[in-house]
Amino acid sequence: MQATNALYTDLSGYYDLMCCDINYLQQSHGIIRLQQLFGNSGIQHLDLACGTGPHIRHFLDAGFTSQGLDLNQPMLALAQARCPEATFKLGDMCTFELSQPVDLITCFLYSIHYSGSVAQLSACIKQAWQALNAGGIFCFNAVDKDKICNLSAVSHSTSYQDSRFDFASAWYYSGNGEQQALKLQISKTTASEHQY
Incomplete structure (x- = not known):
């Protein structure tokens, strides 16, 4: 990341x-x-x-x-x-x-x-x-790289200190090599701005 x-x-x-x-x-x-x-x-x-x-x-x-x-x-x-x-x-x-x-x-x-x-x-x-x-x-615990669905993710939202946070994470495997990656997305929304 x-x-x-x-x-x-x-x-x-x-x-x-x-x-x-x-x-x-x-x-x-x-x-x-x-x-x-x-x-x-x-x-x-x-x-x-x-x-x-x-x-x-x-x-x-x-x-x-x-x-x-x-x-x-x-x-x-x-x-x-x-x-x-x-x-x-x-x-x-x-x-x-x-x-x-x-x-x-x-x-x-x-x-x-x-x-x-x-x-x-x-x-x-x-x-x-x-x-x-x-x-x-x-x-x-471990993830089997051959069983990873690159299209699925876990996500949820929560409110904290007058902001809304949206989180999404998913394991990703390119199909080549031995390494997989954790893809992470965070967004924060306040009354005046939105950050990705």
């Missing part, structure tokens, strides 16, 4: 609005249940590509000791405000290292695809494996 105006330059201010329809509690509890059933039942947790920290909030509330990693410092600042008892680190999920291993690593909302190429994805998975305690698990 290339920034074309202020709406795209820093998504941190709009991220929670863009994702307001996501049931973070349900997603978090689903992974907690997987950890109970298939993991080592430990409580040390790392969330890769954590964004503003909504999943981490639910893991903390469930008794986990959580930390988050993201490439975007403004997102991490919002995450730290939301979850002051968690630890956050600016970094790349393909090259991160931890001082102590964890029991559970998560990467929600298809964010594993931000790793880029298949080689970088492999590096991310390797780093996660090395960061886990014995019996720990790495949970993420």
